[in-house]
Amino acid sequence: DPPPLRSAHRIVLRLPHRAPLHADSLFGHLGATVVPGVERWHDGGLERTLRLTHAPGRVHLSPAVGHIRAVLTLLDLRDLTSAIHRCRALLDLDADPAAVDAHLGADPALGELVRRRPGVRLPGTVDPGEMAFRVVLGQQISTKAAATLTGRIVALVGEPVPDALDGAAPGVPARLFPTDDLGPGATEAGVVDYIDRALEGAYAEWQETYRLGLAEIEAAAVERHGVPFIDCGPTAQDALLAAMERGELSFAAPDPRAFFDLLLAHTQEGLFGDPVHGGNRGAVMWQLLGFPGVQPGYSAGEQLQTSPVRKPRRFTAAEIGKGRRPSPEQGG
Amino acid sequence: MASTEAAAAPAATGRGRGSDPTAADVCIVGLGAASGSAVHVLAEAGFRIVALEAGPWRTSDDYALDELRGSYHARAAMSDKFLAETPTWRRNTGEPTHPATFSLGRMINGVGGSYLHYGAWLRRFQPVEFRLRSHVLERYGEERLPEGTTLADWPVGYDDLEPYYGLAEQAMGVAGIPGNDRGLPVAGGNPFDGYRSSPYPLPPVRPCVGGQRFAAAATALGYHPFPVPVSLNTEPFEGRPACTYCGWCGGFGCFIDAKTTPALTTIPRAVRTGNLEVRTHCRALRINHDERGRAVSVDYLDARGERRTQRAGIVILSAYTFENVRLLLLSTSARFPRGLANNAGNVGRHFMTKQFANVNGLYEGESFNRYTGPAGQAVIFEDLNADNFDHGGLDFLGGATVSSEHQLQPIGLSRETLPPGVPRWGHRYKAHLLEHWNSIAVIRYQPSALPYARHRLDLDPHVRERSGLGLPVVRITYDLAPNEQRLAAFLEEKIEALHREMGATRIWRGPRWTGVCSSHDVGGLRMGLDPADSVVDPALMTHEVPNLFVLSGAVFPTCPGVNPSLTLQALVWRAAEGIVAAYRHGHPL
Numbered sequence: 001d002p003p004p005l006r007s008a009h010r011i012v013l014r015l016p017h018r019a020p021l022h023a024d025s026l027f028g029h030l031g032a033t034v035v036p037g038v039e040r041w042h043d044g045g046l047e048r049t050l051r052l053t054h055a056p057g058r059v060h061l062s063p064a065v066g067h068i069r070a071v072l073t074l075l076d077l078r079d080l081t082s083a084i085h086r087c088r089a090l091l092d093l094d095a096d097p098a099a100v101d102a103h104l105g106a107d108p109a110l111g112e113l114v115r116r117r118p119g120v121r122l123p124g125t126v127d128p129g130e131m132a133f134r135v136v137l138g139q140q141i142s143t144k145a146a147a148t149l150t151g152r153i154v155a156l157v158g159e160p161v162p163d164a165l166d167g168a169a170p171g172v173p174a175r176l177f178p179t180d181d182l183g184p185g186a187t188e189a190g191v192v193d194y195i196d197r198a199l200e201g202a203y204a205e206w207q208e209t210y211r212l213g214l215a216e217i218e219a220a221a222v223e224r225h226g227v228p229f230i231d232c233g234p235t236a237q238d239a240l241l242a243a244m245e246r247g248e249l250s251f252a253a254p255d256p257r258a259f260f261d262l263l264l265a266h267t268q269e270g271l272f273g274d275p276v277h278g279g280n281r282g283a284v285m286w287q288l289l290g291f292p293g294v295q296p297g298y299s300a301g302e303q304l305q306t307s308p309v310r311k312p313r314r315f316t317a318a319e320i321g322k323g324r325r326p327s328p329e330q331g332g
Numbered sequence: 333m334a335s336t337e338a339a340a341a342p343a344a345t346g347r348g349r350g351s352d353p354t355a356a357d358v359c360i361v362g363l364g365a366a367s368g369s370a371v372h373v374l375a376e377a378g379f380r381i382v383a384l385e386a387g388p389w390r391t392s393d394d395y396a397l398d399e400l401r402g403s404y405h406a407r408a409a410m411s412d413k414f415l416a417e418t419p420t421w422r423r424n425t426g427e428p429t430h431p432a433t434f435s436l437g438r439m440i441n442g443v444g445g446s447y448l449h450y451g452a453w454l455r456r457f458q459p460v461e462f463r464l465r466s467h468v469l470e471r472y473g474e475e476r477l478p479e480g481t482t483l484a485d486w487p488v489g490y491d492d493l494e495p496y497y498g499l500a501e502q503a504m505g506v507a508g509i510p511g512n513d514r515g516l517p518v519a520g521g522n523p524f525d526g527y528r529s530s531p532y533p534l535p536p537v538r539p540c541v542g543g544q545r546f547a548a549a550a551t552a553l554g555y556h557p558f559p560v561p562v563s564l565n566t567e568p569f570e571g572r573p574a575c576t577y578c579g580w581c582g583g584f585g586c587f588i589d590a591k592t593t594p595a596l597t598t599i600p601r602a603v604r605t606g607n608l609e610v611r612t613h614c615r616a617l618r619i620n621h622d623e624r625g626r627a628v629s630v631d632y633l634d635a636r637g638e639r640r641t642q643r644a645g646i647v648i649l650s651a652y653t654f655e656n657v658r659l660l661l662l663s664t665s666a667r668f669p670r671g672l673a674n675n676a677g678n679v680g681r682h683f684m685t686k687q688f689a690n691v692n693g694l695y696e697g698e699s700f701n702r703y704t705g706p707a708g709q710a711v712i713f714e715d716l717n718a719d720n721f722d723h724g725g726l727d728f729l730g731g732a733t734v735s736s737e738h739q740l741q742p743i744g745l746s747r748e749t750l751p752p753g754v755p756r757w758g759h760r761y762k763a764h765l766l767e768h769w770n771s772i773a774v775i776r777y778q779p780s781a782l783p784y785a786r787h788r789l790d791l792d793p794h795v796r797e798r799s800g801l802g803l804p805v806v807r808i809t810y811d812l813a814p815n816e817q818r819l820a821a822f823l824e825e826k827i828e829a830l831h832r833e834m835g836a837t838r839i840w841r842g843p844r845w846t847g848v849c850s851s852h853d854v855g856g857l858r859m860g861l862d863p864a865d866s867v868v869d870p871a872l873m874t875h876e877v878p879n880l881f882v883l884s885g886a887v888f889p890t891c892p893g894v895n896p897s898l899t900l901q902a903l904v905w906r907a908a909e910g911i912v913a914a915y916r917h918g919h920p921l
Contacts, residue, residue: 176757182766202400202407238758245756264757265747269406272742274398280742289769291703291742294397297576298704303540308770309701317398320578321587 009077012200013084015061015068017093020101020119023063026091029123033143035134036151037158043193043278045069049161050086050126052079056161059087068093071196075162092121171230172217173267175237183288186267194270194279206262213259216251217244274317283314294320352643356382356609359630359644361616361659362651364445366883368594369500369901373908375602377916382642383608384632386413386615386651387441389595390448395585397578399743404437404449404583404851406743411438413615417797419654419789421848423811429792432808435688435847437583439652443610444595446652446851447897451582451707452562452591454506454898456497458718459490459526461892467719468729476729478815482682482783484889487861487870488903490526496902498530501561504901505569505592507534508561523556524714534566538577542700542773543711546736549833555715560735562708563592572596575706582707582739591708611635617801618663619647619672619880627672627880633801646911650883650904653683653853654806657789657886660857662803673874678867680789684855684891685810687846689820690737690776691827692749693836699770702740709738716826717893718780728818730780732893734827737774745769749842775830777823780893781816789856810848820844852896857886871914872907883907 031041039048045062055075062069068091072083088094097119105114114120125131133153138146173186173195186192199207217240221229225236232240243249247257254262270279272286274294280286286293293314302309358374360367360383367383375381388394390410396402401409408415415438420429440446460467463485468476477483510518510532511525536559547557564575575581575590589596602608613635620641622628627647634640649656660679663672671679714720717731746765750756754764792807812820824841831839860866863875868887874880883904885896 177762178759180759180762182759182762185762202409241757267757268746269400269743272746273400273406276398277400286742289742289745289766291745294580295578297578299577300538303538303577303701303704303709304544305701306541306699308699309704317396317401321393321396321398321402 009072009074010196011072011074011080013070013072014064015070015084015088015091015093016066017068017091018095018097019066020097021063021093021121022117022119025117026121026123027063030090033134033147035147035154037154038151043190048126050079050083051159052076052083054078056159057083058161059083061087061091086126089124090126092124095121097121171232171237172241172263173270175234175241176264176267177271178234184284186271188281189271189279189284190281191267191270191279193281194273194277195266197278198266198269203266209254209259209262213251213254213263216249216253216256216259220244220249220251276316276318283316286314296320355643355645356380357644358382358646358648359642360384360648360650361619361630362386362445362649362655363443363599363610364650364652365447365450365594365897366445366885366900366904367648367650368444368447368599369503370598370883370904370908371608372598372602372605373905373912375605375607377912379607379646379912379915381602381608382644383610384614384616384630384642385441385443385610385612387443387612389443389610389612390585392585392587392589395587397580397584397587399741402580402584403741404440404446405434408438410440410442410449410585413441413799414439414652416799417655417658417803417805419806419808419849420792420795421808421810423809424786425809429795429807432849433847434849434851435686436851438849439851442595443599443612444593447593448585448595449581449583450593450851450897452564453560453708453710453895454501454504454563454901455561455894456526457490457892457894457899458524458714458720460718461890461894462486462489462493464718464890471719472723472729476723478729478782478813480784480786480813481815482785484783484858484860484865486889487859488906493899493902493906494527494529496905497898498528499905500898500901502530502533503597504563504898505534505565505597506532506561506563506898507566508532508536509558511558520558522558522714524717524720532561534569537562537564537566537575537709538705540701540705540709540738542702542738543709543736545700545773545834546775546830547711549830550711550713550734552833553830555713555734557711557713560708560710560712564706564708565590565592570597577705577709579703579705579739580741616651616659617803619649619659620663621665621667621672621877625667625877627877646879646881646915648881648883653856653884653886654789654808656882656884657856658791658803658806661791668876673867673876673880675876676864676867678858678865680856681785682783682855682858682889683787683789683808683810683853684781684783684888685808685848685850685853686779686781686891686893687812687816687820687844688776688778688850689824689844689846690749690774690842691824691831692751692840692842693773693775693831693834694751694768694838695771695773695835696768696837697771700773701770702738702774705738707737707739710735712736714894716777716823726818726822728815728822730782730815730819730893732777732779732819732823733895734823734830735776735778737776748772748774749840751838751840773831773834773836775827777820777827778893778895779816779819779823781891782813783855783858783890784813787811787855808848812845817844852885852891854885854888854891854896857882857884858889859887860889871910872904881907881911 030046047060050057058073060071104110173191177186179185225232244256245260249256292311357379358381363383363385399406419432421432422429465483465485509521511521550557568574572589581591614632617631620629629641629643657680661671712735787810791804795805797803857867859868868882872881
């Protein structure tokens with residue numbers, strides 16, 4: 001029998017907190033102590049797994065203006081409240097920073113430090129048992145060594161997170177622009193992160209289309225191969241996508257060809273768009289192409305050059321425009 | 333006549349306003365490319381103007397060199413209103429509608445309109461285009477007119493517009509090589525140019541490697557290539573800096589104001605008179621008339637979403653083609669049950685659009701570096717345009733501008749036409765892209781399109797805009813006609829020969845159909861002398877409502893294979909002077 005299909009719920013939340021919050025020290029600590037297999041640092045935040053009452057989950061936490069951005073991936077929505085509580089505990093978001101800073105600021109030794117770094121939090125944990133392990137392991141050795149050691153224990157006895165948490169989304173862009181002998185692909189470019197962010201903002205209107213469309217891809221994968229898309233293997237995945245592109249999969253909604261075109265268009269944006277939008281991570285695709293990124297201008301000589309025109313520095317849209325222009329020394 | 337002469341004559345002030353102190357002499361709906369090129373004439377003549385603009389007033393600080401935030405393709409982030417009311421489209425009345433598709437990008441909402449992100453090509457139509465029907469009948473006979481075409485002469489000629497072409501070129505700082513100097517040919521310019529009374533204010537754009545290659549092959553084949561005239565500052569112009577050739581302006585706003593638009597020139601000129609009040613984030617809902625059938629006010633939603641009414645002596649409709657048609661059709665009343673100025677049923681008829689199709693060539697191992705400069709660095713020729721070649725033995729009418737493409741952004745390059753056999757995704761797509769993206773030359777043709785009775789705009793009975801106002805969107809009924817198909821086939825063969833002359837190692841055609849919306853969507857509110865067959869007269873006043881004017885490409889009777897912007901500017905500049913003259917001489921409202 002094929003395993004029951006479980007698709008993940010993706011929920012983006014703003015976790016409010018009282019001001020101030022010294023995000024650099026809080027996330028700096030979290031980033032410096034990541035345990036492989038449980039946690040990873042990417043896109044300016046901490047991503048980690050969660051062991052919840054009804055099913056496992058995953059969260060990505062990053063500082064934003066006036067709040068913490070939390071992207072929760074849950075298999076069971078009944079876990080939502082406890083997941084939020086655990087994230088708040090991890091980041092000490094229920095602290096009263098004014099009272100803390102007033103009290104500690106009065107101390108003659110600490111006062112100046114508190115005034116320089118207001119709103120410092122005391123990182124907590126999502127799981128007291130895990131914290132106990134990490135404290136014991138970390139007592140006598142460096143932070144880095146402790147993380148490595150903890151990671152080994154995770155690898156040895158950790159319970160794997162179900163693939164369903166990844167849904168179909170990570171697999172599709174990775175097949176549309178694969179990682180291969182030619183170099184990095186959609187995975188390295190962070191295309192799924194790009195699409196996730198876009199669906200929260202500019203493409204909010206497509207959320208339902210994605211929800212329905214990805215569920216249809218999963219259903220087709222289970223029907224044809226007995227496993228979710230992510231477990232189908234590249235050949236079967238490509239065959240599924242090709243059938244979808246030709247309109248040969250029967251979707252209730254959306255139209256398979258239209259959804260394929262949408263996924264392809266958004267994948268291209270996540271591959272080649274400006275890194276400021278979360279895709280094309282580190283301008284990896286511009287490097288792969290040899291595209292010089294955004295440049296403030298080109299010379300008459302460069303325009304007549306018959307070999308590729310390179311530039312000493314590759315800019316992004318964040319560095320040029322909006323009244324900003326790099327100096328000639330920068331731009332070349 | 334120079335418009336500034338009228339500045340001392342506030343004769344118009346007060347006309348038609350009655351006793352309402354908040355009424356204006358003129359209410360303009362949409363302060364974009366069209367009205368933005370005429371409003372200074374009215375303001376300097378003393379007319380008190382209120383302009384309702386649905387978008388914001390942007391500055392160069394608002395433009396990002398970023399395809400996702402700043403361009404008219406991808407997300408089209410500067411097109412909020414346009415995206416919320418995207419027209420629907422069907423090929424014929426027998427099929428259901430789909431959302432419209434776009435050859436280039438979406439239109440922009442904001443002061444200055446889609447000039448903010450246009451590719452800056454500013455070109456005159458050839459004289460023959462204004463009397464194409466007569467010309468075809470004289471040279472080839474009536475039997476050569478394709479079935480169903482409603483081809484008509486313009487009621488204004490090239491000579492009528494020539495001085496205004498010159499005024500617009502000066503105002504826009506056009507850079508180029510004129511084809512002639514008061515009739516005497518100029519080397520390197522377009523030999524098919526009509527008579528020119530004035531030169532271009534700025535020298536042409538720089539050459540680039542792809543353009544040179546194209547120009548050499550075109551010349552060898554007997555064509556006459558020249559750098560496309562553009563409103564790019566090839567030198568500092570009127571206090572704004574020279575273009576740096578960053579390559580991010582076709583489809584983007586210029587981040588240093590080196591691309592001239594009405595938002596930098598004629599609109600500020602109008603504001604400086606003190607006679608133009610610009611109300612941004614205000615969208616018009618309907619145009620009202622009085623018991624005599626004259627336009628009297630415009631209902632609109634203000635920036636806070638409150639419904640308001642602006643009274644005015646003259647109403648100028650100058651949003652984009654689709655919205656102009658829609659507003660007239662939505663402004664129904666007992667007197668105009670089919671929409672304002674539509675008792676003859678002509679609103680929405682004779683709609684035209686064009687396809688921006690291409691033929692690509694692969695030049696293995698070579699580098700064209702198209703990312704090193706703007707779309708305005710194209711090299712073009714008009715030997716295959718209009719009736720510059722004998723159509724006697726051919727099976728179609730019309731022609732096209734043929735151009736070498738310049739400017740290339742990374743998302744754009746990932747979506748270029750692929751050679752046959754290369755899939756759209758996966759390893760082989762990736763291999764093609766990585767190896768060849770900088771070795772492909774794109775030759776585009778911008779074809780003419782004849783008007784046909786079956787091509788029209790109306791209101792979609794089923795689809796509403798996303799604003800929540802519940803208004804129907806425009807429905808486009810349009811297909812590529814057999815005449816235009818045959819023209820495309822002819823051009824594809826000619827361009828393949830160009831690629832062979834350039835030394836391409838592989839040549840492939842892009843799709844002939846590139847999208848129903850072209851940014852050159854014209855017609856729908858045809859200009860003509862006969863009220864039975866047109867909506868506005870040569871003064872751009874509607875036949876049925878004598879103080880309602882339409883300043884828009886929607887009035888074009890034909891759609892030549894040339895960018896329409898400069899002709900639109902000349903036409904509306906002339907119309908604005910006509911309004912000033914008429915009202916100064918006591919023309920009754």
